[in-house]
Amino acid sequence: EEQNKQLLQKVKEAGSCLNDPNGKELQSKVHGPEDSQETVFEEVKSLLTSLLDGYNVCIMAYGQTGSGKTHTMIGSQSLEAKLGILQESQEGIIPRASAELFRLISKKPAESHTVEVSVMEVYNNEVYDLLARDEQGRVDVTFKDKFKLPALCSIYRPVNNASEIMQILGGVLKRRVKCPTLIHADSSRSHLVVSLTVSTKSPNALALGEKQTCTVLQKVLAHFSHIWETPLVNEQTKLQLVDLAGSECVGMTGVSGAALWEVSCINRSLSALSDVLGALAEQRPHVPYRNSKLTHLLQDAIGGDAKLLVMLCVSPTQCFVTESLQSLAFGTRVRQVQKERPQRRTNTLKMK
Numbered sequence: 643e644e645q646n647k648q649l650l651q652k653v654k655e656a657g658s659c660l661n662d663p664n665g666k667e668l669q670s671k672v673h674g675p676e677d678s679q680e681t682v683f684e685e686v687k688s689l690l691t692s693l694l695d696g697y698n699v700c701i702m703a704y705g706q707t708g709s710g711k712t713h714t715m716i717g718s719q720s721l722e723a724k725l726g727i728l729q730e731s732q733e734g735i736i737p738r739a740s741a742e743l744f745r746l747i748s749k750k751p752a753e754s755h756t757v758e759v760s761v762m763e764v765y766n767n768e769v770y771d772l773l774a775r776d777e778q779g780r781v782d783v784t785f786k787d788k789f790k791l792p793a794l795c796s797i798y799r800p801v802n803n804a805s806e807i808m809q810i811l812g813g814v815l816k817r818r819v820k821c822p823t824l825i826h827a828d829s830s831r832s833h834l835v836v837s838l839t840v841s842t843k844s845p846n847a848l849a850l851g852e853k854q855t856c857t858v859l860q861k862v863l864a865h866f867s868h869i870w871e872t873p874l875v876n877e878q879t880k881l882q883l884v885d886l887a888g889s890e891c892v893g894m895t896g897v898s899g900a901a902l903w904e905v906s907c908i909n910r911s912l913s914a915l916s917d918v919l920g921a922l923a924e925q926r927p928h929v930p931y932r933n934s935k936l937t938h939l940l941q942d943a944i945g946g947d948a949k950l951l952v953m954l955c956v957s958p959t960q961c962f963v964t965e966s967l968q969s970l971a972f973g974t975r976v977r978q979v980q981k982e983r984p985q986r987r988t989n990t991l992k993m994k
């Protein structure tokens with residue numbers, strides 16, 4: 643226990659040292675096991691304001707298997723089993739971020755923002771839409787291709803509050819691919835990506851129904867608005883909440899056969915993610931987003947002017963020191979990514 647305490651102290655020190663790689667102060671914080679979910683969420687809260695300010699935001703949990711990624715992103719696993727009904731204190735980032743988003747939206751003019759949710763998993767380098775599966779969670783092999791998403795487009799469900807998001811998530815989480823390993827009996831074998839798309843109606847679009855002081859173009863667009871399922875929007879931003887599958891050493895997990903293939907796919911996709919971050923950090927002209935389905939799916943959320951927050955989950959025990967160092971190395975790479983803010987996109991028409 644004393645050794646573990648010392649290790650935790652070292653990890654905390656390593657986390658604070660990472661603060662200042664180029665003489666610039668970067669935000670970082672190391673939380674110990676004593677910190678509550680609420681305290682951890684305080685780090686995240688301001689990103690929801692950024693989302694409504696027009697930034698794409700991505701929050702992802704990275705770490706070895708069993709280190710607490712699902713606990714951090716969703717909440718306690720045992721309570722999750724009760725169909726997503728979590729005690730508030732155990733709620734992780736996804737339920738808290740959803741609640742904060744709707745709290746912020748409630749302060750905006752009525753009906754100015756709409757939110758849609760999609761839930762996908764990347765398993766064995768294929769993307770599956772969890773909202774497209776049947777109630778029993780089985781993927782009918784006859785229709786397997788229907789559930790694969792070659793064009794990376796997915797089902798979006800409109801939601802009006804955080805409880806609706808958690809109800810949808812509670813329903814689909816049972817279908818996430820899990821498999822016991824030596825380290826973690828309830829280990830997730832896929833990357834889970836929950837996307838909340840926030841559409842902001844332009845003031846003009848809001849006023850079209852009442853005022854006649856619009857331009858000719860707006861009148862034409864309004865006339866044909868029935869062609870689009872949703873009203874005109876002038877901006878869409880996306881919050882992507884990602885619970886990555888665990889990075890792991892094959893020897894430690896004790897898996898073989900199909901499970902070994904899963905581990906290899908997980909490790910390759912995480913390595914592709916690291917390569918993308920490396921390319922962004924070095925500002926290379928080509929960023930290899932297409933090298934894996936995971937990075938392809940997250941392209942909007944980690945490229946451009948998106949804000950990315952990575953929660954590194956690190957085991958506070960001596961026996962996992964190799965994995966912990968590997969996770970910290972990933973964190974170092976993330977920190978090196980500096981992003982320029984390009985011109986904002988405006989007046990984008992959303993078509994379904």
Ligand SMILES: Nc1ncnc2c1ncn2[C@@H]1O[C@H](COP(=O)(O)OP(=O)(O)OP(=O)(O)O)[C@@H](O)[C@H]1O
Pocket residue numbers: 675705706707708709710711712713714718719720826828829830831886887888889955
């Ligand atoms: N900070 C924490 N406080 C209390 N329990 C925790 C904490 N972190 C993790 N746990 C518990 O440890 C176990 C493993 O955590 P979790 O499922 O979140 O790991 P994981 O990193 O998502 O694993 P995998 O990658 O294998 O899916 C769970 O039972 C979880 O409730």
